[in-house]
Amino acid sequence: MTQSVAIIGAGLAGAVCARALADAGHAVTVFEKSGGTGGRLSTRRNEAGSFDHGAQYLTARGAPMRALLDELAEKGAAAPWVPEGKDRAGDWHVGLPGMSGLVKPLLDGIDVRLRTPVDAIGLDAQGHVRLTDAEGRDYRFGRVVVTAPAPQAMALTLPLDPVFEALDAIVYAPCWAGMFALDEPAADLPDVLRGDDDGPAALIVRNSSKPGRAGETFIVHGGGAWSARHLESEPDLIVPRLLGALEHGAARRLSPVHAVAHRWRYARVDRALGEDHLMSDCGRIIVCGDGLVGGRAEAAAHSGWAAAAAILDRQAPPCGGYTI
Numbered sequence: 001m002t003q004s005v006a007i008i009g010a011g012l013a014g015a016v017c018a019r020a021l022a023d024a025g026h027a028v029t030v031f032e033k034s035g036g037t038g039g040r041l042s043t044r045r046n047e048a049g050s051f052d053h054g055a056q057y058l059t060a061r062g063a064p065m066r067a068l069l070d071e072l073a074e075k076g077a078a079a080p081w082v083p084e085g086k087d088r089a090g091d092w093h094v095g096l097p098g099m100s101g102l103v104k105p106l107l108d109g110i111d112v113r114l115r116t117p118v119d120a121i122g123l124d125a126q127g128h129v130r131l132t133d134a135e136g137r138d139y140r141f142g143r144v145v146v147t148a149p150a151p152q153a154m155a156l157t158l159p160l161d162p163v164f165e166a167l168d169a170i171v172y173a174p175c176w177a178g179m180f181a182l183d184e185p186a187a188d189l190p191d192v193l194r195g196d197d198d199g200p201a202a203l204i205v206r207n208s209s210k211p212g213r214a215g216e217t218f219i220v221h222g223g224g225a226w227s228a229r230h231l232e233s234e235p236d237l238i239v240p241r242l243l244g245a246l247e248h249g250a251a252r253r254l255s256p257v258h259a260v261a262h263r264w265r266y267a268r269v270d271r272a273l274g275e276d277h278l279m280s281d282c283g284r285i286i287v288c289g290d291g292l293v294g295g296r297a298e299a300a301a302h303s304g305w306a307a308a309a310a311i312l313d314r315q316a317p318p319c320g321g322y323t324i
């Protein structure tokens with residue numbers, strides 16, 4: 001029997017879940033609050049170039065992720081990346097033309113509603129899930145999968161079932177991300193340079209060294225501890241600190257033609273829940289995402305697949321109990 005499923009969030013967890021459910025013949029609608037898909041696999045484009053200001057590269061420890069990356073590569077949405085300064089084992093993969101390109105083939109043919117934040121979830125007397133968006137529009141579905149970072153997922157789901165209180169155990173580190181474009185090469189910098197978590201440059205990446213990117217562009221990720229200390233600072237105050245770290249790496253002053261900072265409040269998972277998904281007692285509300293499993297994109301994919309499997313294996317029982 002075809003189920004109607006709403007998915008909140010068009011990041012990797014939402015995209016793999018949506019694909020698995022759509023391939024099994026279910027009617028899937030994805031609600032995404034931002035103007036693009038990818039979530040923290042994100043790419044910002046402007047006249048200065050393209051900037052992957054979230055995840056830098058993906059790795060695959062397990063066979064499902066390896067198969068997904070192979071499939072995305074065949075579709076022209078992923079490619080290997082072997083940067084100068086590669087310092088960690090395993091194959092590194094990036095999205096094409098940017099990191100956000102990784103989810104595009106997964107969402108192909110699926111109804112994705114961009115700029116549609118879901119503000120509330122309810123359950124009506126007939127046992128349908130009711131979503132209300134920021135404009136006050138209501139939608140009805142058989143089930144909903146929430147993939148937002150845990151604090152946001154908890155705000156949406158805890159009023160409906162105490163099981164979602166478990167999300168409170170998930171801890172994220174924030175990250176300030178700097179995006180810089182130069183009009184001349186910074187030849188002394190390798191493509192990848194790591195610093196420490198307590199400083200403004202835990203990771204410096206020459207974004208333009210990834211396949212398909214042009215120009216001379218850099219991403220600077222502030223360390224988790226450093227970003228936490230400066231979380232509420234204005235971006236204008238953060239840019240010079242991140243630029244200073246880039247200049248330190250380049251061993252000279254730089255005059256970027258583009259310099260912007262983005263605050264990731266929930267960037268990397270410091271402590272995961274240790275369950276691949278959570279489901280309400282009535283089976284109609286499911287929460288998944290990297291926070292449940294671990295701090296990498298592969299964890300997000302694993303959780304998204306687990307949520308889809310739970311839906312495919314389990315027919316939702318009648319949902320009495322909650323009426324909003």
Ligand SMILES: Cc1cc2nc3c(=O)[nH]c(=O)nc-3n(C[C@H](O)[C@H](O)[C@H](O)COP(=O)(O)OP(=O)(O)OC[C@H]3O[C@@H](n4cnc5c(N)ncnc54)[C@H](O)[C@@H]3O)c2cc1C
Pocket residue numbers: 008009010011012013014031032033034038039040041053054055056057058059116117118119147148149152175177221264266267268288289290291295296297298300
């Ligand atoms: C700076 C940074 C560096 C990273 N580096 C790496 C790396 O090198 N390698 C790696 O493997 N991983 C890395 N990660 C982690 C990786 O990006 C995440 O694990 C993964 O992308 C999380 O996917 P997700 O689908 O669980 O969540 P998300 O990508 O956060 O997706 C959730 C989506 O839900 C949307 N949303 C939230 N609330 C609502 C709402 N109410 N209504 C509608 N939509 C909503 C959000 O806009 C978002 O698009 C990094 C992350 C960051 C931020």
